[in-house]
Amino acid sequence: MILSALGAMGIAIGGGLLVGLLERPLLRRGAEPGPAGRAVLRQRVQPTRPDPWLHAAGPVLALIGVSLAAVVIPFSAELIPEDLGIAVFFFIVVVDFVVVGIALGGWGADTPDGVEACYRVIAQLVAYVVPLGLALLGPIMMARSLSTVDIVEAQSRAGLWYVVAQPLGFALYVVTALMQTYRAPFLEPFAARISGGVLSQHGGGSGLVWRLSLSALLFVVAAMGAVLFFGGYAGPWLPGPAWMLLKTLGVLAGMVLLGSRLRPRSTAEMLALSWKVLIPVGLANVLLVGGLILLGVGQEPFPPPGSGGGGG
Amino acid sequence: MVLPAYAVVALVGLGALGIAALAVAVLRVEVRPLEAPRAWSSYRFGFATFALVFLAFDMEMIFMYPWAVVFADLGMKAFLDMLVFIGLLSAGIAYAWRMGGLKWE
Numbered sequence: 001m002i003l004s005a006l007g008a009m010g011i012a013i014g015g016g017l018l019v020g021l022l023e024r025p026l027l028r029r030g031a032e033p034g035p036a037g038r039a040v041l042r043q044r045v046q047p048t049r050p051d052p053w054l055h056a057a058g059p060v061l062a063l064i065g066v067s068l069a070a071v072v073i074p075f076s077a078e079l080i081p082e083d084l085g086i087a088v089f090f091f092i093v094v095v096d097f098v099v100v101g102i103a104l105g106g107w108g109a110d111t112p113d114g115v116e117a118c119y120r121v122i123a124q125l126v127a128y129v130v131p132l133g134l135a136l137l138g139p140i141m142m143a144r145s146l147s148t149v150d151i152v153e154a155q156s157r158a159g160l161w162y163v164v165a166q167p168l169g170f171a172l173y174v175v176t177a178l179m180q181t182y183r184a185p186f187l188e189p190f191a192a193r194i195s196g197g198v199l200s201q202h203g204g205g206s207g208l209v210w211r212l213s214l215s216a217l218l219f220v221v222a223a224m225g226a227v228l229f230f231g232g233y234a235g236p237w238l239p240g241p242a243w244m245l246l247k248t249l250g251v252l253a254g255m256v257l258l259g260s261r262l263r264p265r266s267t268a269e270m271l272a273l274s275w276k277v278l279i280p281v282g283l284a285n286v287l288l289v290g291g292l293i294l295l296g297v298g299q300e301p302f303p304p305p306g307s308g309g310g311g312g
Numbered sequence: 313m314v315l316p317a318y319a320v321v322a323l324v325g326l327g328a329l330g331i332a333a334l335a336v337a338v339l340r341v342e343v344r345p346l347e348a349p350r351a352w353s354s355y356r357f358g359f360a361t362f363a364l365v366f367l368a369f370d371m372e373m374i375f376m377y378p379w380a381v382v383f384a385d386l387g388m389k390a391f392l393d394m395l396v397f398i399g400l401l402s403a404g405i406a407y408a409w410r411m412g413g414l415k416w417e
Contacts, residue, residue, distance in 0.1 A: 001316060001319060001320055001323065002323065004320045004323075005320050005323035005324045005327055006327075008320070008324045008327075009324060009327050009328065009331070012328070013331075040344070041339070041341075042341055042342075043341055043342055043343065043344035044341050044342070044343045044344065045344055045346050046343050046344065046345050046346060047346045047348060048345070048346065048347065048348060048350070049350060056336075059332060060328075060329060060332040060333070063328045063331065063332050064325050064328040064329060064332075067324050067325070067327065067328035068321060068324055068325060068328075070324075071320065071321055071324055081320060081324070082317050082320040082321065084317055084318075084321075089377055107352075109346075110350050110351055110352055111346060111348035111349075111350075111351055112348060112349065112351045112354070113348070114351070115351040115352065115355050116351075116355070119355060119357050122357075122363075123357075123358075123359045123362070126359060126362050126363055126366040127362075129366070129370060129373075130366065130369045130370060130373055133370075133373040133374075133376075134373065134376075137376055137377070137380045140377065140380040140381060141380045141383045141384065142384070144381060144382070144383075144384050144385065145381060146377070146381060200346075201346070203341070203344065204336070204339045204341040205332075205335040205336030205337070205338065205339040206335075206336060208335050208339060209331075209332045209335050209336070267359075267416075268358070268416035271359060271362050271414075271416065272414060272415075272416075275362065275365070275405065275408075275409075275414045276409065276414060279369070279405060280402065280405065283398050283401060283402060286376070286394065286398065287391075287394070287395065287398060290383060290390075290391045290394060291391070293383065293384050294387060294388060294391060299384060
């Protein structure tokens with residue numbers, strides 16, 4: 001049990017360090033770094049009259065959120081901190097703790113930049129959660145399970161990566177994942193114009209925790225993309241953990257390379273994009289995937305009903 | 313089965329709390345005061361309608377998760393049920409859009 005917990009912490013921290021090293025070289029030259037920007041580490045930033053508890057709680061909550069999300073990332077059928085029955089649902093719930101953390105950290109600072117970051121991040125949540133949830137429904141429907149291990153196994157049994165069966169769902173996932181991780185072109189809460197949002201409102205140990213949790217956030221979200229759409233740890237020749245790491249880094253590099261080459265979007269544009277394009281497309285995608293399943297795509301050869309994982 | 317699984321979750325939460333506290337405690341650095349005016353009362357938020365519509369849609373999205381797990385076993389019946397549900401949701405979006413709710417104010 002303690003080993004599992006340490007494993008989850010290791011995934012979050014190791015992933016965060018890896019992303020911290022890899023992300024900036026991938027950005028387009030001259031692009032705004034957003035959450036990959038520099039945090040103040042040598043000084044402890046003290047706003048004039050912060051709410052001391054909320055201000056301090058921000059980065060801590062963010063780190064707790066990404067560490068909890070790492071609990072359901074599988075590196076092989078056995079090498080997973082804990083195979084919760086409701087893994088995918090658990091994941092989208094705990095990742096949103098990062099939003100709570102940014103909102104508290106920004107609001108608690110009681111400075112114009114901090115409060116602006118708080119409002120922007122909540123608007124971003126309102127934009128991405130529903131289309132993200134709709135994008136995740138497709139793999140769950142095909143795999144008949146919410147467990148990440150079951151979803152990987154279902155893909156390898158059917159001999160089909162879900163990115164092939166559901167290209168629309170994957171496109172939706174990439175866009176919403178960029179919103180969820182605050183990477184370009186959706187980096188308004190960390191824009192340079194509000195001097196990096198919460199990154200400039202904390203420093204020292206808190207700044208370090210921000211850097212770590214924002215990098216780890218990108219890692220776990222890309223890992224979930226690899227599990228849902230690229231068959232996770234399953235693959236020939238190499239051992240499972242190697243495949244998982246390769247696929248995660250592939251998804252991550254694709255997201256960052258694509259995102260940093262697009263024009264940055266304002267929060268209002270993002271809300272309009274989400275509600276006028278992404279959510280209708282997501283609803284259509286659920287019906288499309290449903291139709292494909294009725295036609296038998298991704299379903300053969302499947303064990304008889306009842307032997308699968310099912311909800312927790 | 314459930315209790316040990318979520319004990320791991322609780323341990324991870326405590327571990328992250330511990331690491332964060334450790335980082336703050338170990339990195340003893342000088343304090344830099346951040347001079348800025350107070351800001352709590354000087355902002356208004358422009359997405360109130362989005363937020364209200366979001367509450368409804370977030371709940372409805374949650375209802376689709378159990379349906380998605382059993383969908384392949386139930387087949388056509390589940391598909392038609394969801395067709396009605398998604399039809400209602402789309403009508404909801406269309407209504408909010410038509411009434412000018414999907415605008416930053």
